[in-house]
Amino acid sequence: MRYLPHTPEDISQMLAVLGLDRLDDLFATIPESCRRTEEMDLPEPATEWDLSEQMGAIAGTVAVCPEYKLFLGAGSYDHHIPSSISYLLGRSEFVTSYTPYQPEMSQGTLQAIFEYQTLVSRLLGMEMANASIYDGATALAEAVLMSVRITRKNRIAISSAVHPLYRRVVETYLGPTDYEIVELPVTESGTTDVSSLDRIDGLAGVAIQSPNFFGCIEDLETAAGLTHKGGALFITAFTEPMAYGLLKSPGSQGADIACGEGQSLGIPRSFGGPGLGLFAGKLKYVRNMPGRLVGETVDLDGKRGFVLTLSTREQHIRREKATSNICTNNSLCALAAAMYMASVGGSGLRDLARLNYDKSEYLKSSLKAAGFDIPFAGPHFNEFVVKYPAETYQRLREKKIIAGLPLEPYYPELPAHFLLCATETTRKEEIDNLVKELSS
Amino acid sequence: MKEIDELKFLEGLHYAEDHEWIKVEGDTVKIGISDYAQDQLGDIVFVELPNVGDTLQKGDEFGTVESVKAVSELYMPVSGEITGVNSDLEDSPDLVNTQPYDDGWMIEVKLAETGELDAMMPKDDYLNMLKEMG
């Protein structure tokens, strides 16, 4: 087997050094009753060639572009990934390296993550960012726990326009605690109704997603003001960070914590994972932040270098009092995001975000012109909700067009509502064709 | 880390088992950690202290002291009201390393009762305790 270099001679010589005869002798201390009596029931080993063929066949049954036209967003977005990034991410010094606990031989990872932290803070308008959480949902859960730690209160308000699957993850994390979740309703315009905020007391944090699950852009500034009046922390979540190439950043609108999904930034969708949990906050709360942090420093010769720092917050030192139990994060995905932000650049991200906005606006206005009902008024970014009959969705599926995400399973009060997404990857012809097919 | 005979221990202070010292100053006492404790911890990077006005019992956690690789909780060796905290430690936590008994003091306390001081150790007993530990 090509990953097992030992020859029979190696094995017998090494056993001889140990004064043993057989490999089985090494396991003599293991009680018989714990031992396997039969070989594991697994498929026999496949050669590289057979495996490629078989896995290729399995992968081939999944509906992907260009064969299918997917107008799907809802937390996982189709964006072009420059080939330079895929190429750079193949460098095994990045891929096969370990967590940079020994900084002298990990300066590549450390500088790259320091750059990532900086770019993320600038994107979100925040003072600092950590080295990643697993995904947008767990990042939101960590933000909620962080707000409870800081304020020592135990009630959280979360908008019902936050991604439904994110809300479920937050509920799971809060399951064993006695923290209470208050849901903020959605208005007819598809944005969060914050009018009740000043009547709820004992709030540790208020979480609002923008652009929200319906693609609507929220008035974060007003929500932040009301939140702060009540002494709580304002948490902004997001699933599409591309929006902040165009829109006002969460930081500029009063966010204390900004957290969300970074998959749009150069990471393939990969059936939902690995994604990238972006997590940014204020410096004054840094000792309460979860996750790893890279900091700048100097070495014995005075040369600039980078290290993991403020590690006493983390599980390997603080144990049960740690700010989180997170150890392994999504480092390589963070690297991909940094490479993407570096490649697209400041000017580029603005143009790209504008193009994304215009593509979905074109789809929206074409649908309006064709007589379709767009229940939630804009502005939107990349996605919006449209109403059309359920049978139409099935009909288009047969033509290999997935015309959005049906919302009824997530919001039973919204049957025949679909969340449509268009990004810079969607061509005008595909949009025109979609409108035509929906109308016929 | 240093040997015990390389460390400094001042006379006239009361020492606790978990390495805090108390210096009586009239109505109040000052509390900090011993030269042994700071040496064990290494370079101190952060000290978390209570608020002035807090009232704590003997054995309550009053703060934490952090080095690069370790965190130690600080426990009240006596009960009382916090009348002062050393705000210099915010910008210069290294004072705990360089001057553990002087400018590296941590909190000032008004004692709830002086009897608790009797349960603490004079310098020689604390030194013996350290030698036995090692």
Place this chain on the structure above:
Amino acid sequence: MTSELGTTGLIMNEPLLWEKGKKGRSGYSLPRRDVPEAELNADICGDGPDFPDLSEVDVVRHYTRLSQWNFGVDTGMYPLGSCTMKYNPKINEVMAQLDGFSGAHPLLPESLAQGALHLMHDLERYLAEITGMDAVSVQPAAGAHGELAGMLIIHAYHKKKSQHRSKIIVPDTAHGTNPASAALCGYRPVSVKSNEQGILSPDQVAAVMDEDTAGIMITNPNTLGLFEENIQKIADIVHSKGGLVYCDGANMNALMGIVHLGKAGVDVMHLNLHKTFATPHGGGGPGSGPICVRKQLEPFLPVPRIVKNNGQYHLSEDAPDTIGKLHSFFGNFGVMIKAYSYIRSMGPGGLKKASQLAVLNANYIKERLKDDLHLPYDRVCMHECVFSDKHQRGQKVTTLDMVKRLMDYGFHPPTIYFPLVVSGAIMIEPCETESREEIDQLIEAFKSIVAECKLDPEALKNAPTRCKVKRLDETAAARNPCLTG
């Protein structure tokens, strides 16, 4: 081998991204605009982020140079205890990039995602078989996430029986994620000490096990590299008081094909795909931490579950006792592909051989270094062994000094100062993918360093000397954190 492994070579300095570039440069091919500019309310617009503008050449040179400052498994050996830094097969990387996998949207209608569901379903079955558990969920995104799942399952189990237990037993050799994960469920960790043989004694566990204790978190083999021989008796004690046995499966690499953890009494455990199952570490992640349970705990697993009916795969939310959802979608699918590919490449015999050789390698190192470094537990170890710096303290040389010097010899340091029960611990895990020659080279390097401790201890204090940077001022980094540029 006569020539040294570690040497010096020309690498490039490279500034931070915003220290280079020029406004107007681009490293991205902006797609053609085929739709008009739509109306946009200026009130909602910001200025856009302050990112540098870089050309593709700038970006490629930048990251190529940075990569050359890194050490990876492909460069050399990482004898990191409890990390299982084994070789990452390249076919696994290729499989993860198949269009049907990397381009898959997680919310596709089920019938259009069959291949992805098929892979996850089969992987769950393979992992159940390998561990000796009955049911698996691959949703947790890392080991610690899997531990959280385990704690939530234990909590839900007791809650269903209308019991509220407040404590959980954690051995003194446990990894920090264990008590941290327990605390997230409100459990107070109760410590038990390992005995003089370095393993847990049943009577120590019996002394603390009661009806207010939810269970025990055990790592097997433990972090001293020793098999917890009393695991069944301990499991019986915990079960007799209604508790559950959680096993931290980080050290699974010692047991594949040899031990059946279900028979050993384990009720719930997690695995680290980025350890035992050869998926790459990526500089800190992403990993994957599947949670595996016995039948009685299956109802509590996270949802959705992947079920197979008449050859078709479905996502089921029909689990009223589930702990809920832990990840926005299904977990780190891209990592699962690699583990699946690894298991299919190795087969049952290959996996067992891997464990046997991992244990052989560790024992060989232990035997050959025990005269140079202090060995606290001189017994047959599993896939890792623990030394300490006791013999070197006389020369005022610490574990840290010795392993920093190891870098100059071309090796990544082993795990140090863990487990906490051994002062100055040096935990070495060589993995089965390291050849005899590589291991002999590591042994020679350690022997040279031990000799240097006596001849020139000062040299060790300044090590490493051949890396891009020398030792870094971690105190300054923590006192005055500079986390962004």
